[in-house]
Amino acid sequence: MVEDDDPSAEANDASAIRSIALSPEDAVDAYVYSRENPGDAVLRVTPPFHGRMRARIHVYRVDDTELTGAVHLSPEAVIADDVVEAYPDLESAVADADDDPSEADRIREDHTEAVAEWRARARESIVDSVALETDDGPRRVDLKTLG
Numbered sequence: 001m002v003e004d005d006d007p008s009a010e011a012n013d014a015s016a017i018r019s020i021a022l023s024p025e026d027a028v029d030a031y032v033y034s035r036e037n038p039g040d041a042v043l044r045v046t047p048p049f050h051g052r053m054r055a056r057i058h059v060y061r062v063d064d065t066e067l068t069g070a071v072h073l074s075p076e077a078v079i080a081d082d083v084v085e086a087y088p089d090l091e092s093a094v095a096d097a098d099d100d101p102s103e104a105d106r107i108r109e110d111h112t113e114a115v116a117e118w119r120a121r122a123r124e125s126i127v128d129s130v131a132l133e134t135d136d137g138p139r140r141v142d143l144k145t146l147g
Helices: 007-011 024-036 081-085 090-096 101-123
Strands: 019-022 040-045 052-054 056-060 071-073 129-134 137-145
Touching: 019 024, 019 040, 024 040, 024 056, 024 101, 071 129, 081 101, 090 101
Parallel strands: 019 052, 019 137
Antiparallel strands: 040 056, 040 071, 129 137
16 A cells, blocks of 8 residues: 555644644643753644644653654744743842842742743733644644633
C-alpha cells in the first residue's frame, strides 16, 4: 500500500488539525514552569490527529516529537506577546539586592505576588490562533480555551 493511499496517514499529519482546545491554566503553568525549573513544559497534542484536538501540559527533558509524532506548542506562542514580556524577573531583582538576606527575602515575597498577578493576566491573554508546522509548511489553527 502506498502511504498516500493509507487513510491512517492523515491521522498522523498535523495538517488535519483545524483547532486546538487548551486550558489557559495549563498554558500559564507551562510558561511559569519553564521559567522557574529545569526542563521544558509545553502544550502537547498527540496523534492520531483530527479536526479538533486537545492540548495538555507536558514536561520533558528530551524532545521526543520525532519519535512520537506529537506536536508541541510553546506556551510563549499561545500567550499574548506583551504579557509574556511582562513576566516578573526574579534573578535580576535578587542580583540587584544588597547582601542583606532580609532584602532578598522581601524581593522573593514581592516576586511571588507579582507572579500571581501575572498568572491571572496571562490566563485572560490566550491568543486566537497559532501556527503549526506541517508537512506542507506552517499552517494557522484556531485556539479554543477550556474552562
